[in-house]
Amino acid sequence: MSDARPNARGSGVHSVERALDLLEVLGEHSGPMGVTELSSNTGLPAATIHRLAQTLVARGYLRQLRDRRYYLGSRLAALGSRAGAMMGSRAQPLLRELARELQETVNLATLTPDGAEYIGQSAGSHSVRMFTEVGRRVPLHSTGVGKALLSLLPDHDALRLLRPDDMVQFTPTTITTPQQMLVELATIRAHGFAMDEGEMEQGVRCIAVPFVADTYMAVSVSGPAARMTDELVERARVALDAARPQLVAMLAD
Amino acid sequence: MSDARPNARGSGVHSVERALDLLEVLGEHSGPMGVTELSSNTGLPAATIHRLAQTLVARGYLRQLRDRRYYLGSRLAALGSRAGAMMGSRAQPLLRELARELQETVNLATLTPDGAEYIGQSAGSHSVRMFTEVGRRVPLHSTGVGKALLSLLPDHDALRLLRPDDMVQFTPTTITTPQQMLVELATIRAHGFAMDEGEMEQGVRCIAVPFVADTYMAVSVSGPAARMTDELVERARVALDAARPQLVAMLAD
DNA sequence: AGTCTCTTTCCGTATTGTGGAATGCTGGTT
DNA sequence: AACCAGCATTCCACAATACGGAAAGAGACT
Numbered sequence: 001m002s003d004a005r006p007n008a009r010g011s012g013v014h015s016v017e018r019a020l021d022l023l024e025v026l027g028e029h030s031g032p033m034g035v036t037e038l039s040s041n042t043g044l045p046a047a048t049i050h051r052l053a054q055t056l057v058a059r060g061y062l063r064q065l066r067d068r069r070y071y072l073g074s075r076l077a078a079l080g081s082r083a084g085a086m087m088g089s090r091a092q093p094l095l096r097e098l099a100r101e102l103q104e105t106v107n108l109a110t111l112t113p114d115g116a117e118y119i120g121q122s123a124g125s126h127s128v129r130m131f132t133e134v135g136r137r138v139p140l141h142s143t144g145v146g147k148a149l150l151s152l153l154p155d156h157d158a159l160r161l162l163r164p165d166d167m168v169q170f171t172p173t174t175i176t177t178p179q180q181m182l183v184e185l186a187t188i189r190a191h192g193f194a195m196d197e198g199e200m201e202q203g204v205r206c207i208a209v210p211f212v213a214d215t216y217m218a219v220s221v222s223g224p225a226a227r228m229t230d231e232l233v234e235r236a237r238v239a240l241d242a243a244r245p246q247l248v249a250m251l252a253d
Numbered sequence: 254m255s256d257a258r259p260n261a262r263g264s265g266v267h268s269v270e271r272a273l274d275l276l277e278v279l280g281e282h283s284g285p286m287g288v289t290e291l292s293s294n295t296g297l298p299a300a301t302i303h304r305l306a307q308t309l310v311a312r313g314y315l316r317q318l319r320d321r322r323y324y325l326g327s328r329l330a331a332l333g334s335r336a337g338a339m340m341g342s343r344a345q346p347l348l349r350e351l352a353r354e355l356q357e358t359v360n361l362a363t364l365t366p367d368g369a370e371y372i373g374q375s376a377g378s379h380s381v382r383m384f385t386e387v388g389r390r391v392p393l394h395s396t397g398v399g400k401a402l403l404s405l406l407p408d409h410d411a412l413r414l415l416r417p418d419d420m421v422q423f424t425p426t427t428i429t430t431p432q433q434m435l436v437e438l439a440t441i442r443a444h445g446f447a448m449d450e451g452e453m454e455q456g457v458r459c460i461a462v463p464f465v466a467d468t469y470m471a472v473s474v475s476g477p478a479a480r481m482t483d484e485l486v487e488r489a490r491v492a493l494d495a496a497r498p499q500l501v502a503m504l505a506d
Numbered sequence: 507a508g509t510c511t512c513t514t515t516c517c518g519t520a521t522t523g524t525g526g527a528a529t530g531c532t533g534g535t536t
Numbered sequence: 537a538a539c540c541a542g543c544a545t546t547c548c549a550c551a552a553t554a555c556g557g558a559a560a561g562a563g564a565c566t
Contacts, residue, residue: 080333135331
């Protein structure tokens with residue numbers, strides 16, 4: 001670890017974090033990768049990659065082709081479905097219920113050190129629909145769930161999670177300064193819900209309601225602006241508000 | 254590392270293997286576990302468990318309840334679905350082979366918390382053909398792959414995945430009650446394959462064969478009823494049966 | 507308030523992983 | 537066949553890193 005900062009977030013078990021980096025890089029690439037390729041994508045030396053990869057192969061988390069390249073192993077698929085089941089089984093029925101009632105995609109998200117993470121989802125029935133992936137992390141400043149989650153925190157803590165560098169302007173409506181964000185958060189607290197008016201992706205409208213169940217959480221409904229009329233948003237607000245206590249009961253242990 | 258053998262297979266990166274042990278123990282237990290409980294299940298000292306678990310929590314692979322117990326995090330679900338997708342591409346050549354032989358669309362699917370997910374596909378050569386999208390999730394109760402996947406589970410678990418509300422009647426032949434479904438699943442188990450007689454979309458016929466390769470999977474052949482004659486269905490059954498062991502070899506450990 | 511259990515932090519130690527460099531493959535090209 | 541990249545893999549001396557016993561802290565229960 002010569003130059004630059006020692007490690008992105010230097011508090012955990014180093015080799016474990018590196019192994020996770022490996023898995024994630026392979027996951028994003030969606031295709032087999034060789035040691036050299038992995039080395040340049042992670043910044044780790046080839047010898048280190050090789051050692052970590054062999055460990056993961058031995059346990060079935062990676063698999064190696066004859067041409068020596070690696071890809072994600074099926075052990076991960078098995079663990080993944082267990083993980084999905086653990087949280088899915090709790091809130092999923094209610095999310096599905098909401099998605100059926102509103103006909104748009106419903107998401108459940110939680111606050112993590114770097115962004116809002118989707119932990120549950122139920123797709124609407126339209127063929128053009130929002131597509132979100134459970135496990136995916138999205139920015140806090142430019143999404144409905146992100147802003148809703150921030151609104152649960154005192155201003156002081158919210159700002160600490162929003163490094164100004166991270167407030168990327170994705171669309172013309174994206175909030176890009178801490179000052180604007182504080183105003184927005186005050187509005188969200190007053191109304192009890194957050195709106196995303198195409199702040200992450202143009203033409204996408206979203207309403208998100210925050211709540212606390214063990215951790216900070218938010219439920220949202222999102223879809224193309226054409227279908228997400230003020231009328232539907234209002235219906236969604238009422239439905240999400242009604243669902244909130246049930247979600248708290250389901251998710252808090 | 255005093256007496257007792259250091260580790261089952263002592264050649265990998267130690268802390269990474271221990272972290273994987275942790276994930277696996279939690280996965281098998283399918284429920285939240287505390288540090289002490291994990292400690293007794295893995296043989297690792299509590300301090301070590303705590304350090305590893307914190308690292309995994311920071312990265313989203315584990316989540317912690319307010320009562321401090323840990324459970325599998327949604328990041329694993331994300332990686333798992335990627336792994337599933339990659340496995341699909343492993344099987345692609347065989348799917349293509351089958352599609353060429355039978356001249357109809359061949360699909361590979363896996364079981365997810367909300368539906369069967371297509372992870373591989375190879376289209377038949379006819380211009381009117383089934384169109385399925387890799388990554389798309391379809392209902393369990395009204396599709397060949399869905400029913401085939403359900404047949405792998407004990408009745409009890411299968412029913413839990415089938416909320417009566419979700420058993421939408423898409424066509425006159427759609428199975429809409431748990432009772433009917435249990436009868437159907439028994440038939441599928443007896444025959445070793447599932448049929449879909451236009452239960453999702455009228456005029457579409459499908460045969461699906463279930464198998465287990467680390468996770469629950471199914472291969473299917475589907476096409477317009479006009480071409481999917483009993484004779485072709487029988488040929489497909491034989492071909493899929495023959496392909497099954499190869500698929501298991503390709504997709505499992 | 508007091509006790510018990512379980513989790514978390516601390517810190518000195520040496521085990522363990524590290525990575526640059528050397529070696530060994532492999533498959534593509536002339 | 538023989539050569540030559542461009543890889544992956546092994547080696548090894550070093551010290552950074554993870555380790556775990558013990559102590560401190562947090563809840564829960566009586």
